[in-house]
Amino acid sequence: MEETYGATVTPIAVPDTYNPSALVQYKVINGENVTFPITKVTDLEWDLEQGRRWNQNYHDLKEKVNGLEELLVELYNPNYTKEEALQQIAELFGFELSKSVTVTGTINFEVIIQVPLDEVEDFDAHYKLGDELSLTSYGSDVEVNDWTIESTDVDWD
Numbered sequence: 001m002e003e004t005y006g007a008t009v010t011p012i013a014v015p016d017t018y019n020p021s022a023l024v025q026y027k028v029i030n031g032e033n034v035t036f037p038i039t040k041v042t043d044l045e046w047d048l049e050q051g052r053r054w055n056q057n058y059h060d061l062k063e064k065v066n067g068l069e070e071l072l073v074e075l076y077n078p079n080y081t082k083e084e085a086l087q088q089i090a091e092l093f094g095f096e097l098s099k100s101v102t103v104t105g106t107i108n109f110e111v112i113i114q115v116p117l118d119e120v121e122d123f124d125a126h127y128k129l130g131d132e133l134s135l136t137s138y139g140s141d142v143e144v145n146d147w148t149i150e151s152t153d154v155d156w157d
Helices: 041-075 082-093 125-132
Strands: 002-004 007-009 023-025 028-030 033-035 038-040
Touching: 023 041, 038 041, 041 082
Parallel strands: none
Antiparallel strands: 002 007, 023 038, 028 033
16 A cells, blocks of 8 residues: 555556456446346457447437438428439438349350260250359349259250
């Protein structure tokens, strides 16, 4: 203990190393209910980080709601068209107005397949391509839900 200006100061023992697996006990007040759970430091750090993220998300959303309130008063003006109003609301919330459509089409393809000579007689191109051919999209605007192979034709050059 150390005397400083008439007050007694008790030094706190600070560990020399950081131990993320150390167990800590803390107080949780939930209304009238008070508990003292024990958890690892890493779990507590994770909970604290999640709390910071939730807090940031709350403030971001609260700011957008406040902006929407102001925008709705402005858009109540009869000089705005429905399209202008919807576009401004979409811009405020950061999303694009779009509609999903289903497109059906035909894709022609040509592939080269190495067929072992002892399997040539039993080779079924339709079956082989059904197992090994795939159709995917690289953009987030296109989602491939279904595809089929209608016909196959083998050129035995």
